[in-house]
Amino acid sequence: MIFVVQLHQATTLHYDLRLEVDGVLASWAVPKEPSLDPRVKRLAVQVGDHELEHATYEDDHKSIWDHGTYDSLTAPDAATAIAAGHLKFELHGTRLNGVFALTRTHMGGNAKNWILVKVATA
Template identity: 55%
Template sequence: MSGSPRPIFVVQLHDARRLHYDVRLEVDGVLKSWAVPRGPSLDPVVKRLAVFTSDHDLEYASYEGVHRDAQYGSGAVIVWDAGVYTNLTRDDRRQLVDPAEAIERGHLKVQLHGVKLNGAWAFTRTNGDWLLVKVKDADADPGVDLTVAEPRSVLSGLTIEEMAAT
């Protein structure tokens, strides 16, 4: 999945202790990951909690199935969205900031080019927590909740409930 000249992103819906969305960005050969309990919102006014979690191997980007062990949290996983992204993070002098450095600094802005998610998004660390916010752009749409409107995997076409039943 990483043969692209641009880095990949994946959003996996994971039914572990609680249902949540794992937003993962390819950075320096691994998937940097945030657990987003309520999933991404297309409304720029909505700030979603994004809990920074452990890095995952790039191969994990295409994983779908049911974890029966606790390594990544037991439960069903589907690839809810996937694609590539462009780093948009700039410093005060308008110079592009490397994604790994941007994460270290606590602010990363990316342009997603996915099946479901498109447009600019910002990850911002505040008081130890992270927030995921849709940037106001042509792809922002406060009237649409993609987590409800588009529940199926972009790989298998299964819902999280159908994957859990396999």
């Protein structure tokens, strides 16, 4: 399955993390650059799914920051894990490599708020 992180200059500069799930790109807006430091947590706001073709889309406001493949590490599959509010996955990208986790937080009472973190390895 593919993933892409797009640098997006909208109202504010942010990163769009997109993971291929069931034929679409499940997507989160991440206000700060994804970190490889397991101590650093990043807010990730879930946004609407995008079509797979969006993985290669670039324009004056959006560029591909990283891309590659990923493996879902949460059983039984990524779609079920997202619905349950916790997805653990391994990225194989140019900039981002290793195991990451997305966890729904309900911060501020909003179910669209998740936390993205690099998982520490022993």
